[in-house]
Amino acid sequence: MGGTSSDTAGSSLRTTPGTTPGTTLRTAIAGVGMIGQVHLDAVRRSGAPVVGVSASTPARAKEAAAALGVGRAFDSSEALVTSDDVDVVHICTPNDAHAGLAELALRAGKHVVCEKPLTTSSATADALAALAADSGLVAAVPFVYRYHPMAAEARARVLDGRAGEVRLVHGHYLQDWLSEPGDTNWRVDAAAGGPSRAFADIGSHWCDLVEWVTGHRIAELTAVSQTVDRTDPAGDGAPVRPDTEDVVQLLFRTDRGATGSVTVSQISPGRKNRLWFEVDGTRTSLAFDQENPESLFVGSRGENAAVLRDPATLSPAAARLSVVPGGHPMGYLDCFAAFVRDVHAAIRAPGAAGGSAADGTGGTFPTFDDAARMVRLTEAVLDSAADRTWKEVS
DSSP states (O other): OOHHHHHOOSOOOOOOOOOOOOOOOOOEEOOOSSHHHHHHHHHHHTTOOEEEEEOSSHHHHHHHHHHHOOOOOSSSSHHTTTTTTTTTEEEEEGGGGGGHHHHHHTTTTTEEEEEEESSSSSSHHHHHHHHHHHHHEEEEOOOGGGGGGHHHHHHHHHHHHTTTEEEEEEEEEETTTTTTTTTOOOGGSSSHHOSSSSSIIIIIIHHHHHHHHOOOEEEEEEEEEHHHEEEEETTTTTHHHHHHHHSSEEEETTSSEEEEEEEESSTTTOSSSSSEEEESSSOOOEEOOOTTTEEEEEEEOOOOOOOOOOOSSSOHHHHHHHSOOTTTTHHHHHHHHHHHHHHHHHSSSSSSSSTTTSSSSOOOOOOOHHHEEEEEEHHHHHOOOOOOOEOOOO
């Protein structure tokens, strides 16, 4: 779990609203690995200043600040998230620190963007979501695949009825960065990454995206998981078995009567970041591939088409996110920048960013409530894989 102060979190997690910042939102980033640098790029593209960073040690923070052109290196992430010189904190540390830092930041009156998983405990995640709601502060989690224009187009076609009633949802999320015996990372260690790796890391992205696109919620599920041996880099080359999963396969039913399946893998050679889903309705099927994000497959009994990203022809939800003309490819960093712009708009003018969860604008950013739901879903997946039974998702 993420930090001892929040491991016992519950109804006691309450704070008072912070002061809403003015036009300039001073941002600081805790964690300067790959994803921290993605956050930094998105914040700079939004026009906000990045005033400081923190890292695993003060020396590492100083090195990163110099390399990234940031003026201040904080001695610790705890000092960063409570600093009077910061309005918005981005938490990009290993997973076990997320909850404790998010709680400190909210109590200090900071708006928070926290990487997923929000915590590794559903009770703590629910308490943090309640704290965020009571605080009046913006608390967001970057499930940024919602910000692909053609994913938003799929959502619009479900919401306006063009797809018909959703019957089936299926797909996969495949990567290969842990497919070799010697591959490792801090995420493999349950102490730092949490009890789930593949599902919490990337399966949660897939589930958040398809729930957002369809309006359905996964209500019950059954899962199987697989973990492959690794070579111990500190040992004699003997195989070791990590305590987090490499593969999850999931069957599910939704709260509105659809069925579905997804395969999640971090050991699929040649698959770099293949998030793909299909929604089969009574009128059309819609399929989106994150590695080929400039089009949306729309299929029917009479005709199949690849709808291209063209702001002039898309729904308002997709056109809003389509910031360059058709034929000029957009990608992951553009999604991240759009997410940060929505977060900043909500801080400056609460309620103005992207529309409500029920409308078709497609711009609502994921909140701590969404992140807490994914933690509950992850726990159901782990429980099901352990005893091979169906589990309800609260």
